[in-house]
Amino acid sequence: MKRINKKKVLVSVFALSLVGSTTAAEFIYKPASPIEIASDLQKIEGGQLDRYHKPFEIQRLSENVYWVSVSYYNVTVIVGQNSVLLIDAPMWGGKRVLDAIKTITDKPLSAIVYSHSHADHVGGVGEIIEELGNRVIDLYATEEVRNSFIAHKMNMPEPTKIISNRINFEGHDIKVNKTLIGHASDNTIFLIKDGNRKILHAVDIVHPDQLEFRNFSLAEDPILYQNDIDTLLSMDWDVMVTGHSNLGYKEDVKFLQGYISDIRKYLHEGFKTTNLHDHLKSDVPFEWYDSYSREVIDYAYRLLSKKYRLGREKEFDINARTHIDVYLWEMISRGLTP
Incomplete structure (x- = not known):
């Protein structure tokens, strides 16, 4: 029976986790x-x-x-x-x-x-x-x-x-x-x-x-x-x-750079496909913006999930929406929406 090389498995798993980033580094894991x-x-x-x-x-x-x-x-x-x-x-x-x-x-x-x-x-x-x-x-x-x-x-x-x-x-x-x-x-x-x-x-x-x-x-x-x-x-x-x-290396930083860039790109697309006027259904402005932002976030989340969720499901499900939410409001407040 062929034995599994644990070190190669560890390297391959993290290389897989960098799919979609600017690099897929083969990190070496040791005690x-x-x-x-x-x-x-x-x-x-x-x-x-x-x-x-x-x-x-x-x-x-x-x-x-x-x-x-x-x-x-x-x-x-x-x-x-x-x-x-x-x-x-x-x-x-x-x-x-x-x-x-x-x-x-x-x-x-x-x-x-x-x-x-x-x-x-x-x-x-x-x-x-x-x-x-x-x-x-x-x-x-x-x-x-x-x-x-x-x-x-x-x-x-x-x-x-x-x-x-x-x-x-x-x-x-x-x-x-x-x-x-x-x-x-x-x-x-x-x-x-x-x-x-x-x-x-x-x-x-x-x-x-x-x-x-x-x-x-x-x-x-x-x-x-x-x-x-x-x-x-x-x-x-x-x-x-x-x-x-x-330990961190520039390959880790490149991964994060790509992740944030994708969040902003998907939000940009979401802003273009979502109309605030469709959410003006009550006399409570907070409700307008809550409904509107959730539609934009849902759009970006679906695209981000396709690219980044595989292999890190738990942490993605816990944190990804907060990542999108942060940039949605920052883009709005800084006038960075289309």
């Missing part, structure tokens, strides 16, 4: 390794539920940079000459991130960077500080992140170092990018060059190996979010720490 540096297009094998229940996973990305996954969240660990810098610390996962760092190096954690002010990604900073016995560490953030903590009255440890263009950390020159703000107005992207590897830490923009969370991870500005996707593709980087799910 996470804190020792072996991930090769190009290498991802971490295992499902989301399996990953959620593990204490942590570690994948080495370069000589001094590591991807660490805690439940459904992932962070970047940078080992410097004398100590460690951590980018993000997920809520309820602070202690496990510390445990993971201790398996990587004996060097102490001396700095944490806030990527943005969403507590699910940075809410574990306080827990880490407590685990360290309230030892003083540097807390880096942009002015926008600090101001968001204050404006939203968040109970977060206050940043001690305000950053703008770069972070110089023990031999590492980390570039700071504050222009990709479709997800959140304070979202911060970090580019780390370590040897010949260029690692991007960009949270909540792309969720590799799956469709995006509802409303594209609650994107504050969907048009700017789409622009961010284009910007990511124009940047020079090799592998991305995405905040959720798996």
